[in-house]
Amino acid sequence: MPEIIVTPQSLVQTTNGKRFYAYSGQIGVDNTQQWQMIDVDNIGERDILMKLEMGSAETTTVDFTIRVLINSVVVYIDTINNAGEQSMAGYNELKFICPANASLAIEVISNSTSSRTLTIMAHGKYLSID
Amino acid sequence: MAEANQFGLSSLNQLDTGIGWYSFSGLVSASTNRKPVILINNTGQRDSMITLTFGGAVVTGGDLNIGTTSNIEVVLGGETIYQNKLNSVDMGNPFNFEASLFIPRNSTLIIYVTDTDTTGSHTSMIRAYYV
Numbered sequence: 511m512p513e514i515i516v517t518p519q520s521l522v523q524t525t526n527g528k529r530f531y532a533y534s535g536q537i538g539v540d541n542t543q544q545w546q547m548i549d550v551d552n553i554g555e556r557d558i559l560m561k562l563e564m565g566s567a568e569t570t571t572v573d574f575t576i577r578v579l580i581n582s583v584v585v586y587i588d589t590i591n592n593a594g595e596q597s598m599a600g601y602n603e604l605k606f607i608c609p610a611n612a613s614l615a616i617e618v619i620s621n622s623t624s625s626r627t628l629t630i631m632a633h634g635k636y637l638s639i640d
Numbered sequence: 641m642a643e644a645n646q647f648g649l650s651s652l653n654q655l656d657t658g659i660g661w662y663s664f665s666g667l668v669s670a671s672t673n674r675k676p677v678i679l680i681n682n683t684g685q686r687d688s689m690i691t692l693t694f695g696g697a698v699v700t701g702g703d704l705n706i707g708t709t710s711n712i713e714v715v716l717g718g719e720t721i722y723q724n725k726l727n728s729v730d731m732g733n734p735f736n737f738e739a740s741l742f743i744p745r746n747s748t749l750i751i752y753v754t755d756t757d758t759t760g761s762h763t764s765m766i767r768a769y770y771v
Contacts, residue, residue, distance in 0.1 A: 557655045557657065559767065573703055575698060575699075575700050575701055575702065580647070581647075584667050584763065585666065585763060586664075586693070586695060587667065587698045587700070587761065588736050588763075589702055589704055589728060591704055604736070605691070605693070605738075606662075606693065607655070607660075607767045609647055609656075609662075610656055611646075612646075621703050637655050637660070638657055638659075
């Protein structure tokens with residue numbers, strides 16, 4: 511079996527071709543720039559429903575601003591943190607539709623000068639008729 | 641390369657397969673005036689199940705300790721059927737919300753946002769499936 515390459519630059523299709531996933535891996539984020547967690551040049555020829563979760567193991571409270579860009583247009587922006595007992599797991603899973611043949615980027619910037627490690631897990635389904 | 645942007649902001653965009661539609665407001669500057677951020681004159685000839693996602697007012701790289709309060713309103717056929725306040729002050733996640741509702745065919749749907757100040761920008765998203 512060929513090895514499946516999981517990178518932040520592509521959506522990996524499941525073997526039945528109905529779903530996909532993408533993982534950012536661990537990325538250090540600070541306040542110097544928008545850090546691209548996921549950056550897919552072309553999502554493919556089908557519309558998708560994407561679901562994503564952001565996570566951080568940082569013990570210090572940090573605010574992160576996440577934004578979603580489709581064809582370089584900002585369609586969603588929000589601020590999230592890992593404060594106290596709440597953790598990022600309390601954040602609603604973010605779900606959105608992305609049209610076929612679009613570019614998709616998930617970017618994050620923090621309000622901290624120190625680099626903080628973040629991860630994003632994303633998965634979803636192709637919006638077919640069945 | 642991806643195609644040039646084909647979707648319109650604030651309007652209804654059909655899925656290729658015809659099973660539903662979506663709409664994005666795009667970035668809208670916060671205002672104390674009641675602003676229409678998504679305006680759909682006709683939702684189509686089939687009933688829809690829609691989910692609205694709203695992130696509140698955001699300042700890129702901002703500090704949640706400062707906080708901000710926004711109101712979002714769903715108006716269907718001229719009637720307000722839902723409104724809610726989202727407060728992003730640092731009292732624990734989540735700082736966004738989703739609301740789902742059925743809307744009848746051939747409806748006019750407007751999403752309004754009002755903020756308590758002019759700090760930051762809003763984004764609103766709708767994903768919809770015909771039922």
